[in-house]
Amino acid sequence: VEMGRSCIKIPLRKYNEVMKVINSSNEHVISIGASFNTEADSHLVCVQNKHGLYHTQAISATGHPRKVTGASFVVFNGALKTSSGFLAKSSIVEDGLMVQITPETMESLRQALRDKKDFKITCGKTDTGDVKEYVDICWVENEEKTNQRILSPVDGKSMEGTQSEKVSQGRDFEREGKVMKCTEVYYFLKDHELSSPVPHQFAKEIAVACSTALCRHLRTLKNNGMNKIGLRVSVDSDMVEYLAGSGGHLLPQNYLNELDSALIPVIHGGMSDPTSLPLKMELVFFIIEHLF
Numbered sequence: 001v002e003m004g005r006s007c008i009k010i011p012l013r014k015y016n017e018v019m020k021v022i023n024s025s026n027e028h029v030i031s032i033g034a035s036f037n038t039e040a041d042s043h044l045v046c047v048q049n050k051h052g053l054y055h056t057q058a059i060s061a062t063g064h065p066r067k068v069t070g071a072s073f074v075v076f077n078g079a080l081k082t083s084s085g086f087l088a089k090s091s092i093v094e095d096g097l098m099v100q101i102t103p104e105t106m107e108s109l110r111q112a113l114r115d116k117k118d119f120k121i122t123c124g125k126t127d128t129g130d131v132k133e134y135v136d137i138c139w140v141e142n143e144e145k146t147n148q149r150i151l152s153p154v155d156g157k158s159m160e161g162t163q164s165e166k167v168s169q170g171r172d173f174e175r176e177g178k179v180m181k182c183t184e185v186y187y188f189l190k191d192h193e194l195s196s197p198v199p200h201q202f203a204k205e206i207a208v209a210c211s212t213a214l215c216r217h218l219r220t221l222k223n224n225g226m227n228k229i230g231l232r233v234s235v236d237s238d239m240v241e242y243l244a245g246s247g248g249h250l251l252p253q254n255y256l257n258e259l260d261s262a263l264i265p266v267i268h269g270g271m272s273d274p275t276s277l278p279l280k281m282e283l284v285f286f287i288i289e290h291l292f
Contacts, residue, residue, distance in 0.1 A: 001044075001069040006090060006097055007136045008032070008074055010113075018113055028106065030076040034096075037070035038148065044071050046094040056092055071097045078106025088123040090135055099123075099135050112137070147186065152282060153230035154245035159282070162186040167203060167283065173211040178218035179290045182207035188280040199279055202270040206233060206263065207283055210244075213262035217255060218287050226251070227287040231259075233267060236278040240267050 010018060021032060037043070042060040049055065060066050073096035080086060080100040089100040101109070101121060112119040116139050124132040150159040164186045173180045185203040210231050214221065221227070226246035234241040244251045244259055251259075270279070 001071055001092075001097065002067065004132075005134045005136065006071075006099075007138060008034075008097075009138050009140045012116065012139050012141060015116060022110055022113060028078045028103070030078075030106075030109070031073065032075075033073045034071055035146070037068075040068045040070035042066045042069045044069060044092065044095040054094060056094060071095060073097070074099065076101060076106065076109060078103050078109075085125055085127065086123075087126050087132075088121050088135070090121075090123045090133055097135075109137070151248075152232070152245075153228050153247060153284065154232050154243050154250070154282065156248040159186050162188055162282075165200070167207055169204065169207050169211060173215045173218075174290055175215050176219045177290050178222055178287055180211045180215060180218055180285055180287050182211065182283050182285050184284045186282045186284070188282070199276055199281065202276070202279075203281060203283060205266050205270070206231070207285075209262040209266045210259065210283065210285065213258045214255065214285075217258075221246075221255075222287045229285045229287070230282055231285070232280070232282040233263075234278075234280045235267060235270060237274060240264070242267065 018032070021030060025031065042058045045057050045059055046054050047057050058066065058069055071092075075093070075096065075098050077098065077100045080088065080102050082102055086100075088102070088105060091098050091100075099121060105121065109119055109121070118139060119137040121135040121137075122132050123135060147159040147162050147164055151157065152159055164184050167182045167185050169182050185207075187199065214229075221229070229244065229246045229251070232243045242259070242263060244256060250256075270276075
């Protein structure tokens with residue numbers, strides 16, 4: 001979001017995901033989540049006050065003037081009536097952007113997205129020559145690099161360029177006042193994109209198996225400074241491999257022996273769908289204190 005202009009950049013390789021959004025949304029609304037914009041010098045956040053009410057703030061980078069503000073989502077609402085006197089309206093809602101457009105503009109936008117064509121929306125009143133605001137939807141060849149400056153707990157390898165998502169194990173693994181939680185999974189991709197739902201479920205099964213194996217060692221692990229653990233799993237039609245480590249070093253052999261028993265059956269089960277192979281991912285776990 002800039003003065004007088006908002007730009008939504010869509011990576012070309014996300015076309016299939018955009019089509020899923022269009023095909024599953026109703027005719028009047030399209031909602032798209034956004035990635036964190038590393039080029040922005042500020043970002044919209046939604047803050048709740050002590051009375052339970054929400055308001056929007058912009059967090060700025062220290063020492064930088066606010067020129068480009070990042071947003072977390074954009075919603076296109078196609079219910080704007082022609083009789084309203086507006087071509088279109090754009091406004092900040094919570095930590096995202098709301099763009100109100102006419103049904104005709106909505107249909108043109110949908111067609112442009114289907115055709116991978118850039119699209120410009122002019123916002124403002126229809127009967128004035130005042131300066132207008134613009135919302136540009138642009139298809140781009142390359143998206144910004146992801147997970148910059150994040151290092152693997154296994155061996156210190158850079159995670160830049162990986163795709164990541166939050167993981168929910170479904171239940172906590174607790175022992176002696178310590179809790180082990182899998183918080184994130186990173187996917188190492190080459191020329192293909194994750195399209196099958198299998199890896200996501202597979203990651204959850206791996207998280208549960210790892211947590212089960214290490215649960216009785218949580219106190220020892222945390223006391224030895226291994227409270228952040230990485231588990232990297234590589235699977236192909238003729239190869240299965242995993243590495244587990246913390247602080248850039250592999251876990252001691254006694255932990256690996258227990259992981260073998262828990263992980264190998266689950267990993268072999270994940271090889272049953274050849275369309276999801278090859279697959280390489282890394283799960284990150286934290287061991288924290290159970291406070292209640």
